[in-house]
Amino acid sequence: MGANAVVGLRYDEKKQKYRAGTGPKGNAYWKSRVTRVWTGTAVTLARxxxxxxxxxxxxxxxxxxxxxxxxxxxxxxxxxxxxxxxxxxxxxxxxxxxxxxxxxxxxxxxxxxxxxxxxxxxxxxxxxxxxxxxxxxxxxxxxxxxxxxxxxxxxxxxxxxxxxxxxxxxxxxxxxxxxxxxxxxxxxxxxxxx
Missing domain, CATH: 3.40.50.11980 (Rossmann fold)
Structure with a gap:
């Protein structure tokens, strides 16, 4: 039987840089974004x-x-x-x-x-x-x-x-x-x- 209830849910934020494209002179330009990584704790409960x-x-x-x-x-x-x-x-x-x-x-x-x-x-x-x-x-x-x-x-x-x-x-x-x-x-x- 798989888990059927989540008893905890949280997230961590990570800031990351990524290559957003190339400028007119062929140079790469970078941007940053914040992503959330979610973690849950699941348990199995009897019905x-x-x-x-x-x-x-x-x-x-x-x-x-x-x-x-x-x-x-x-x-x-x-x-x-x-x-x-x-x-x-x-x-x-x-x-x-x-x-x-x-x-x-x-x-x-x-x-x-x-x-x-x-x-x-x-x-x-x-x-x-x-x-x-x-x-x-x-x-x-x-x-x-x-x-x-x-x-x-x-x-x-x-x-x-x-x-x-x-x-x-x-x-x-x-x-x-x-x-x-x-x-x-x-x-x-x-x-x-x-």
Whole structure:
């Protein structure tokens, strides 16, 4: 399968001289121009039909979920896969849920060997830019994830138990999971801090 999403696009400008012609005395004359050399980073994402039906608890239209993207991208194997995050998003959105995805600043480096911001991830995941947050370098995404979940009443999708942040976990609901043989498996935990 070829790449089907571009998560980074940039250009470098080069100034170059070129022979523009010959003058009346047979002398060459030169001009200069600026050219742009574009470089893109392409990734391959699984589409929903490549991910079989999920096993998950009842999800109703309008339910809110905060997805720990840096955690979920490791659900099917040790190497990070953006398609794992995409599969979870597609399953939840197909049931009418609202999602917001958080990534650590290092997530782009682990996926495509370069920093990627929220807009890059949003494009790759088919979300609006306001539905994805990449935290600043040096900031662990756990705190913003828990703060958003508490502020919006959202359920967090992760395998993390946030033991280092017990002061922020009271009442936060967790859906833990994995991807096994192409199937998203989600199961609820008792609310954190309970």
């Amino acid at each position: 929903p039909h490549e991910i079989s039906d999920a096993i998950l608890p009842d999800v109703r239209r309008g339910d809110r979920f905060v997805i720990d993207g840096s955690n979920v991208m490791h659900w099917s194997r040790d190497e990070p896969e953006l398609r794992d995050v995409l599969a979870v998003i597609e399953i939840l959105r197909a049931r009418g849920a609202r999602v917001h995805v958080f990534f650590d600043a290092s997530a782009g480096h682990r996926l495509v060997a370069g920093y990627r911001g929220g807009r890059d991830f949003a494009r790759a995941l088919g979300l609006r830019s306001g539905e994805v947050t990449v935290v600043d370098q040096g900031v662990v995404a756990d705190v913003p994830i828990l703060q958003r979940a508490r502020a919006t009443g959202a359920t967090v999708v992760t395998q993390d138990r946030y033991r280092d942040h017990s002061g922020l976990t009271d009442g936060v609901a967790i859906l833990s999971g994995r991807i096994e043989d192409g199937r998203v498996i989600l199961h609820p935990h008792a609310p954190l801090g309970a």
